[in-house]
């Protein structure tokens with residue numbers, strides 16, 4: 204009996220469920236029947252090219268925009284007041300009052316809620332110790348984002364919205380914010396993330412949904428989506444090294460700037476063919492397919508550009 208119960212998959216009910224969401228602006232159907240669900244304690248990434256409908260979808264969830272039609276549920280009930288009380292939002296840009304310190308800003312936002320996280324916990328969870336008495340207008344990009352994250356966490360939300368939280372940050376500040384988001388997730392919080400960085404989605408998200416033209420065109424864990432869509436790897440060479448001295452239809456290369464990429468579902472065979480064609484392999488790199496590749500394949504758009 205015990206072994207039977209171990210085999211039954213653990214079904215975690217959706218914390219947030221969106222069904223057939225539509226938003227029609229004058230002349231533009233920004234969201235066109237989007238459906239997805241977010242499980243409690245997970246990080247869910249909503250990805251898509253510019254104009255796909257991500258912001259509109261999120262603004263509907265946040266209660267900033269009303270939907271034209273569709274259903275939204277939070278903990279199995281129509282999404283309403285309770286959800287708004289239990290959600291925290293890290294906006295891309297929040298205007299902070301001039302000439303106040305980080306400490307004062309946090310106290311100011313804490314006063315807006317009936318219950319708030321003790322200041323020292325907030326400071327520790329967002330690594331703000333060293334900048335507590337600094338003017339909020341004299342922060343670096345990473346420090347500012349950590350403050351905005353702390354502000355989003357001030358009411359101890361169950362669900363946290365992160366709208367492109369690391370846009371414009373240097374790699375070190377970006378990684379630091381990723382660590383904070385991981386800690387938040389470990390505390391059982393649910394995170395809804397939008398990002399243009401596929402690596403960020405891969406690192407942080409348990410599930411992603413790719414949106415295009417207002418619809419969800421793929422949904423699943425990053426690893427499962429990659430396994431479902433790709434059965435090959437990429438062989439990458441400097442273009443100046445790739446001059447095969449014989450015709451081989453199996454060695455069709457895609458030119459990407461000063462490099463060429465060959466897709467291969469049998470690396471040993473491809474390498475053998477490259478050697479036979481006299482191609483030097485000293486600078487060969489082999490990589491697995493990434494979410495960038497998936498994004499390009501599904502939407503026809505390259506986020507790196």
Ligand SMILES: Nc1ncnc2c1ncn2[C@@H]1O[C@H](COP(=O)(O)OP(=O)(O)OP(=O)(O)O)[C@@H](O)[C@H]1O
Pocket residue numbers: 228229231232233251252253254255256257258259260
């Ligand atoms: N208030 C509005 N009135 C009319 N059209 C709008 C409005 N808001 C958004 N749109 C349009 O709806 C579509 C979806 O926009 P949305 O901002 O949701 O996309 P997005 O995926 O968030 O894009 P981005 O990554 O560029 O922020 C776009 O064509 C946009 O121009």
